[in-house]
Amino acid sequence: MLFVTGRGTPIDRRIEYFHWDKALLRIGIVNGEDGVRLRPHSARHTADALFANAGVPERARLALMGHSDGAMDNVYLHADTEALLKASEGATGALRLPD
Structure with missing residues (x-):
């Protein structure tokens, strides 16, 4: 509640x-215009991701979110687009053949 x-x-x-x-x-x-209904609970996922991306330490994030351990935090965190792009660029660079 x-x-x-x-x-x-x-x-x-x-x-x-x-x-x-x-x-x-x-x-x-x-809300619901594109067929997706955002729920108030969606804001928790967004907040946790923003805290993580801002570098807020895990212990502080857990306290802010009311989680007792990192297991529940993992449910809330999703890979953000920027992190995925960086990871794919790194993989592409690693696979490039030398000139």
């Missing part, structure tokens, strides 16, 4: 999604 009412009870999921979609619209994203 991430958000609660003033009385400490969980916010109804419909209210949560209403505000989530409204926030996405403010940044120019129409």
Whole structure:
């Protein structure tokens, strides 16, 4: 549970999604327009990836994400496009024949 009412009870999921979609619209994203529905939980994956790419140490990332060990963190981290491009460029360079 991430958000609660003033009385400490969980916010109804419909209210949560209403505000989530409204926030996405403010940044120019129409949720579900391309057939993919972003969920509030998607933001956790994005945040963890941004922390990792910014060089935030694993111990700090685990604390920020509320994870007790790196196993759960691995579920959240995905190889970003830039890292994949660097890896493929490195592999291409290694396979090049000398002139």
